[in-house]
Amino acid sequence: MGAFNGLVIAKFGINSLIATLAAMEFVRGLAYITSGGDAVMITVPGFFDLGSASFLGLTLPVWTMLACFVIFGVVLNMTAFGRNVLATGGNSEAAALAGVNVRRLKIIVFGLQGVVAGVVGVLLASRMGLGDPNTSMGLELAVISACVLGGVALSGGVATITGVVVGVLIMGCVQNAMGLLNVPTFTNTWCVARFCCWR
Template sequence: MTQTVRKILLGDQGLLVLFALAFVIVSLTVPNFLTERNMLGLLQSVVTVGVVACTMMFCLAGRDFDLSVGSNVAFTGMVAVMASNATGSITLGILVALVAGAAVGLFNGFVIAKFRINALITTLATMQIVRGLALISSDGRAVGIQDPNFYQISLSKIAGVPTPIWILMILFLVFGFILTRTVFGKNTLAIGGNPEAARLAGVDVDRMRIAIFTLQGVTCAIAGILLASRITSGQPNAATGLELSVISACVLGGVSLAGGRATMTGVIIGVMIMGIAENVMNLLNIQAFYQYVVRGVILLLAVLLDNLRTLASSRAKG
């Protein structure tokens, strides 16, 4: 019986069970949690983490990290606002931001794949470089949005649901499909499971890594544009610490730090767990100082769960 319970808790269905239990407990004990206003607010609050997690899942599944995502989100948000202000075109501003985000991701992937520099060190360096570029371009100050229509990206609604939430759901569906139903997704998991075996099987590992990091840059740009619209300005210090929240959400959702294992359903649950934890603390008026402690504890628990899953998987294979 104990073995069965352990297997359920460490499996994909276990994560769903734990999430359902936590949701029910919070709904019954925290005032105003289940209101429509709070639910929409909760979903909007996880948009940035959720969008970036879509491709961080691929990075982790392929045995890589990207610590530059927070800086890239801030940088591309700045680029979108500055380019829109300079050209008078929101569409052009968005396109420039997407290109800028992709360029950062492409740079990361190229350095990691071609120069064989550890992803942790490479993205740690670009985290500093890109954040510096955001600060330099704005002289360390927030850049206000001149065209009020830019606000509508986050304020507009479709069928009563804010547009950013629809964008997040579409990205979940798209990247979930890519992971499970395409050669790209299967190759990513193969690289994470055993890079050398994947190479011998004909997978172009270098090209895959470059593509994954480029995609990561594009989703950072999408998150940056949505965030800039929501906070009504380009903020060079925005999204500080985002990388830890995204990695925590992915690992909580069953993405293995050792590579080779990932599910979009798990990532969605991981993102929601992170969002609910923060939402509950806000509803209970818990000071922001304590929220840092809770995020750190969640990260440690996520890594512990990952270790237990890896150990259980090894024993099952053995």
């Protein structure tokens, strides 16, 4: 799905944020149709081990997150591919004139994003013990906010993995503090949104 999304963006020149949100709604609609709008229970006990398995006191989802940060941090900052990604995000026309195959690069990047999203979906289903089409509603806004807090430019071309980690930690700390202070859920969401907009 990620590669298909990248193909559409690369071929028709559609804004990547708009195309990704549209693809999200399309896939979510398919999830509703195939599940009938209800959660699908998982009946294979071994599947739960994916979400609960631990090593050195950290569960598999945490190790997966750390591995993604390290791998993509190295790729983004220490390889020609990563520099081409940033160059394409900053100015795709200039990157194309510099010899970068922009279309192929976009398809690869969105394909990688699809692979990571698929892995995360499997781990989440394992942790929850079911497949729920209603899960993670509104999570896309939190992800975008965390990236913006970490210094990622929505226009593209500027991004660091370290900044994204800091943005995620800031979002997590703010939400955790609100929870510890027994702030109501709607007020919590409003405060986090205001904080991000202020940033």
